[in-house]
Amino acid sequence: MIREITVILLIGFVAWAYQATRPPPPNVCGSPGGPAITAPRIKLRDGRHLAYKEHGVSKELAKYKIIFVHGFGSSRHDAAIAANLSPEVVDELGIYIVSFDRPGYGESDPDPKRTRKSLALDIEELADQLGLGSKFYVVGFSMGGQVVWSCLKYISHRLTGAALIAPVINYWWPGFPANLTKEAYYLQLPQDQWALRVAHYAPWLAYWWNTQKLFPPSAVVARRPEIFSAQDVQLMPKLAVRQINRAQVIQQGVHESLFRDMMIGFGTWEFDPMDLENPFPNGEGSVHLWQGSGHLIADTDGMTEAIIKALLLGEKVTLS
Numbered sequence: 249m250i251r252e253i254t255v256i257l258l259i260g261f262v263a264w265a266y267q268a269t270r271p272p273p274p275n276v277c278g279s280p281g282g283p284a285i286t287a288p289r290i291k292l293r294d295g296r297h298l299a300y301k302e303h304g305v306s307k308e309l310a311k312y313k314i315i316f317v318h319g320f321g322s323s324r325h326d327a328a329i330a331a332n333l334s335p336e337v338v339d340e341l342g343i344y345i346v347s348f349d350r351p352g353y354g355e356s357d358p359d360p361k362r363t364r365k366s367l368a369l370d371i372e373e374l375a376d377q378l379g380l381g382s383k384f385y386v387v388g389f390s391m392g393g394q395v396v397w398s399c400l401k402y403i404s405h406r407l408t409g410a411a412l413i414a415p416v417i418n419y420w421w422p423g424f425p426a427n428l429t430k431e432a433y434y435l436q437l438p439q440d441q442w443a444l445r446v447a448h449y450a451p452w453l454a455y456w457w458n459t460q461k462l463f464p465p466s467a468v469v470a471r472r473p474e475i476f477s478a479q480d481v482q483l484m485p486k487l488a489v490r491q492i493n494r495a496q497v498i499q500q501g502v503h504e505s506l507f508r509d510m511m512i513g514f515g516t517w518e519f520d521p522m523d524l525e526n527p528f529p530n531g532e533g534s535v536h537l538w539q540g541s542g543h544l545i546a547d548t549d550g551m552t553e554a555i556i557k558a559l560l561l562g563e564k565v566t567l568s
Contacts, residue, residue: 264496278297285355287354287355288290288300289355294437295347300346300348301327301347301348303344303345304333312342314341314344314556315385317393319389322389322392322470323354328547330347335381343556346380352501352504354495362512365398368395371386371403374417382406383408388410388411390543397415402522409536409559409560411536411555412537413537414544414545415516440468454511468503477541479557483547486547534559534562538555559568
């Protein structure tokens with residue numbers, strides 16, 4: 249009798265664990281009962297749709313064409329470089345910017361098969377379908393900076409230049425000095441350390457870990473104020489306008505947006521960004537990496553213009 253009860257309890261526990269770790273299906277835009285489609289979208293090679301938003305001068309008149317890659321928990325509406333560039337600079341230089349919802353965010357279809365390479369290929373296809381020409385620039389912020397590394401790896405032949413603004417690192421990249429990686433890792437809140445361990449070592453538990461109530465989940469996912477630097481806190485009011493569309497960011501579900509981001513960004517990469525070769529050996533382009541005392545460096549007064557002019561014009565930047 250005890251054996252039978254034990255077996256039943258074990259089966260019940262396994263069934264509960266299986267259900268608890270399985271994320272609910274995404275609430276796909278345009279599906280019955282799903283969010284409405286309001287943005288222009290392209291249809292990708294595998295049938296998925298990618299939503300985008302255009303900024304600046306028309307692409308037909310543009311001298312410089314930039315694809316902007318948003319960060320964690322953001323969307324096509326969070327294009328800091330478009331929001332912070334003055335209309336005068338945009339018109340004077342002839343700048344066209346297109347931002348897009350990465351898979352699972354906003355109004356872009358989820359991609360359960362998403363990889364670092366597939367993200368780069370999505371960007372290449374976006375450029376082709378919008379007619380941006382054979383060469384274009386990519387600029388990525390935060391976790392969007394990780395996507396720029398993938399572009400440099402897989403579609404560098406399509407790039408005129410690239411900029412990574414406060415890019416998030418993967419603490420398991422082998423090319424980083426181990427002592428520096430360890431120090432940076434333990435500067436995080438304990439719950440974020442554990443959330444990244446789960447994303448790296450047990451990605452199949454990512455949904456459960458970040459939705460369970462037994463342990464504190466990721467403070468980054470929860471947007472807790474203590475994760476921001478003093479400089480970032482001062483800049484928060486400037487972001488208020490871009491927060492209007494915050495509800496749309498994860499409207500298709502948190503797993504295929506936030507948690508898929510964590511699994512891809514902090515999983516085991518098939519390449520080490522530190523091993524990438526110069527994609528512009530003859531000086532025909534450049535790669536820029538920007539860091540500051542806060543994460544929201546692009547929202548600091550004058551920084552977006554400095555970043556863009558350095559990328560497009562090669563202007564030297566003197567920081568005070």
